[in-house]
Amino acid sequence: MNLDALIDILPKTELHLHIEGTLEPEMMLALATRNGIELPYASVAEVRAAYEFNNLQDFLDVYYQGMSVLIEERDFYDLTWAYLEKVHGQGVRHVEIFFDPQAHMERGVAFETALGGITSALETAHKEMGMSSKLIMCFLRHLPEEAAFEALKCACKHKEHIFGVGLDSSEAGRPPELFSRVFAEARAQGFVPVAHAGEEGPAAYVTTALDDLKVQRVDHGNRAFEDPALIARMVRDQTPLTMCPLSNLRLRGIESLDQHPIKKALQAGLLATVNSDDPSYFGGYVNDNYKQVAKAVGLDANEIVQLAKNSFVASFIPDDDKQKGLDAIDNCVNHAKV
Numbered sequence: 001m002n003l004d005a006l007i008d009i010l011p012k013t014e015l016h017l018h019i020e021g022t023l024e025p026e027m028m029l030a031l032a033t034r035n036g037i038e039l040p041y042a043s044v045a046e047v048r049a050a051y052e053f054n055n056l057q058d059f060l061d062v063y064y065q066g067m068s069v070l071i072e073e074r075d076f077y078d079l080t081w082a083y084l085e086k087v088h089g090q091g092v093r094h095v096e097i098f099f100d101p102q103a104h105m106e107r108g109v110a111f112e113t114a115l116g117g118i119t120s121a122l123e124t125a126h127k128e129m130g131m132s133s134k135l136i137m138c139f140l141r142h143l144p145e146e147a148a149f150e151a152l153k154c155a156c157k158h159k160e161h162i163f164g165v166g167l168d169s170s171e172a173g174r175p176p177e178l179f180s181r182v183f184a185e186a187r188a189q190g191f192v193p194v195a196h197a198g199e200e201g202p203a204a205y206v207t208t209a210l211d212d213l214k215v216q217r218v219d220h221g222n223r224a225f226e227d228p229a230l231i232a233r234m235v236r237d238q239t240p241l242t243m244c245p246l247s248n249l250r251l252r253g254i255e256s257l258d259q260h261p262i263k264k265a266l267q268a269g270l271l272a273t274v275n276s277d278d279p280s281y282f283g284g285y286v287n288d289n290y291k292q293v294a295k296a297v298g299l300d301a302n303e304i305v306q307l308a309k310n311s312f313v314a315s316f317i318p319d320d321d322k323q324k325g326l327d328a329i330d331n332c333v334n335h336a337k338v
C-alpha cells in the first residue's frame, strides 16, 4: 500500500485546529451575503489571492478580517459542521479544537453565540458520526490580561462545554508569563492548560509555557530545538507537541517543507503529532499535512503509524479510549498489510 493510501485510512485525532481557520472562501462570501457584511473581496479567487503571508501577523490580519462574517449561532454551526464532515472522511475519530471568543466579543458577537453554534455541531457529530471532541478556548495574547480574565469569566459559566484554555495570536514579544495569573485562575477553575509556544517566539517561551502556565501540551514548539536541554526535558516528560507543517511553511517559519522538524522530533523520542492549524488558509486539512510532510522529509510507514498513534496518546481522552484508538490503528495496519 502506498503511503498516501495508508494516511487516508489510518484512524487519528486532530489536536491543533482553530475552528475559525476552517472558514473556506466560498463560505466566507456566502456568510458575508447572508449577514450583510462588506468584505474587500469580490470573488473566491480574490479571497485566495490574499492568502500570501510573510509571517504570523500577516496571516492573523486576514484571519481576523475573515471571521467578521460569523455573526449568528448558525454561522458557527455551519462552519464547525463543515470541518467535522470533512475530517470524518479522513479517518479522524476525535478532535480537540480551539476557538477565539475574544475575537468575536470584540466585534459585538456574544460568547454564547459562538459557543452555542460550535457545541451543537460537535454534539451532532458525536450522535451522527461517532466523533468525539473537546473544546479549548484560546486567550488572545495581543490583548491585555484583563480581556483574558473577561473571557475566563464567561467560560466559567459553561464548564460543561469547555475543556481547556489555550494561548494564541501574535507571539513575538508576548511571552507566556504575561498570562501567568489568568492561567493560574483557569487551572484553579478546572480548565486544562495548553499554549502556542515556539511558533515564532524563542525556545524560552516554550520553557515558560511549561514552567509558568503549566501547560500539558505545547502547540507548535518548533523553536524548542534551539535548546537541547528543553528537548531532553520534553522527551523525558513525554510532553505532547502539536506540530502543523503546512502552517509553518505558509507562515515562513521554514523555507521549504523538507526543513520541517517532524522527523527529527520522532527520532528524538518526542511525542509529536501532525495537525492542520488553519486549514482553509494554509492549503490543506490534516491528511494533506501528513502526506506533504511525509513526502518532503521522507517518513516511512512506521513513522506515519507512529504519528497516528501519538495523536491518540497526546489527546485528552481517557486512557481506555486512547487504547481503543491504538487498537484500531493496529487493526487497520494488519488489514492493510503494511
Ligand code: ADE
Pocket (backbone or CB within 6 Å): 018, 021, 056, 063, 168, 169, 170, 196, 199, 247, 277, 278
Ligand atoms: N490563531 C490562529 N492560528 C494561529 C497560529 N498559527 N498561531 C497563533 N495564533 C493563531
Ligand code: ZN
Pocket (backbone or CB within 6 Å): 016, 017, 018, 168, 196, 219, 277
Ligand atoms: Zn494554532
